[in-house]
C-alpha cells in the first residue's frame with residue numbers, strides 16, 4: 001500500500017444558472033454550466049489498516065464529524081464494506097460557502113481518491129450517486145468534467161467550454177443559500193432551453209437567476225458586481241457570495257485582480273474542461289487509450 005498521496009480538489013464556477021422550476025420536495029430544478037477551474041484545495045491521504053477515519057486538519061467552523069471530507073470517507077467505507085481506514089489532511093484555499101463548491105469538491109476527491117487507494121473498483125457513476133447524498137454539486141466533481149447540468153445538478157452532460165482566465169472576487173460576506181431559494185422574488189420559472197442553445201448563445205447571453213435576489217439582499221455583492229462589471233461582464237457563481245468575470249489572457253486578468261485585491265480577497269484562475277484530480281489519476285488518458 002502507498003505511504004501517502006496528495007490529490008487536488010478543484011473549484012467550479014457556474015458560467016450560467018437558470019432556475020426552471022420547483023420540485024415537490026421544495027428543491028429547485030436548475031439548468032447550469034459548471035466549469036471546473038484550476039483553483040484547488042489539496043487533500044493528503046495516508047492509508048491505515050485499523051479501519052479508522054481521521055481528519056487531522058481543522059476546518060474553521062466545521063466540526064470533525066460534520067466535515068464533508070469525513071462524511072464522504074465514512075459513507076464510502078460503509079457502502080463498500082472496506083475494513084481499511086485513512087488519515088486525511090486538507091490544505092484549504094477555497095473560501096467556504098462562496099459558491100465555488102469547495103466542500104462538495106473535497107467530498108468528491110475523497111470518494112475518488114479512496115476508491116483508488118482502497119482498490120474498490122467502483123465506477124464514477126456509482127461514486128457520483130453516492131456523492132449526491134452529500135450535496136448537489138458533488139457529482140460534477142466526481143465525474144471530473146466541465147458539464148451542462150439539469151435537475152438539481154446531478155443530470156450531467158460533459159461539454160467543452162472556452163478556457164478563459166477568471167478574476168474571482170469574494171465580497172467578504174456570506175450568503176445563506178436557503179434564504180435565496182426561499183425568497184418570493186426569486187425567478188424560478190425561466191423557460192427551459194436546450195443544451196445546444198445554451199452553448200450556442202455563449203457568454204453574452206448567460207445569466208444567473210439568483211443574482212437579482214442576492215443583489216437586493218446583500219448590497220456589498222451588488223457593489224462588487226458593479227465594480228467588476230466596469231471591466232468585463234460580471235456574474236455570481238451559484239448563490240454567491242463569489243462573483244467572477246472572464247478575460248482572454250492571464251495578464252489581463254491579473255491587471256484587474258491587482259486593482260480588486262485592494263478592496264476584496266481576489267483570485268485569478270484558469271478555466272478547465274477536465275479536473276486536475278482525474279488528470280492526476282490518469283482517468284482521461286486511460287479512457288482515450290493513450
Ligand SMILES: C[C@@](CO)(OP(=O)(O)O)[C@H](O)COP(=O)(O)OP(=O)(O)OC[C@H]1O[C@@H](n2ccc(N)nc2=O)[C@H](O)[C@@H]1O
Pocket residue numbers: 014026027028029030098099100101134135136137152153177178181237238239240
Ligand atoms: C445552487 C448551487 C449551484 O452550484 O449553489 P452553490 O451551493 O454552488 O452556491 C448548488 O447546486 C446548491 O447545492 P447544495 O450546495 O447542495 O445546496 P444546499 O446548500 O444543500 O441547499 C440549501 C438549501 O437551498 C435550497 N435549494 C438548494 C439547491 C437547489 N437546487 N434548490 C433549492 O431549493 C434547499 O432549500 C436547500 O435545503
Ligand SMILES: Nc1ncnc2c1ncn2[C@@H]1O[C@H](COP(=O)(O)OP(=O)(O)O)[C@@H](O)[C@H]1O
Pocket residue numbers: 059061062066067068069095096097098099100101102103104105106238240
Ligand atoms: N471540507 C469542507 N470544506 C468546505 N465546507 C465544508 C466542508 N465540510 C463541510 N462544509 C460545510 O459546507 C458548506 C458549503 O461549502 P462549500 O461547498 O465550500 O460552499 P458552496 O456550496 O457555497 O460552494 C460550508 O459553509 C461548510 O459549513
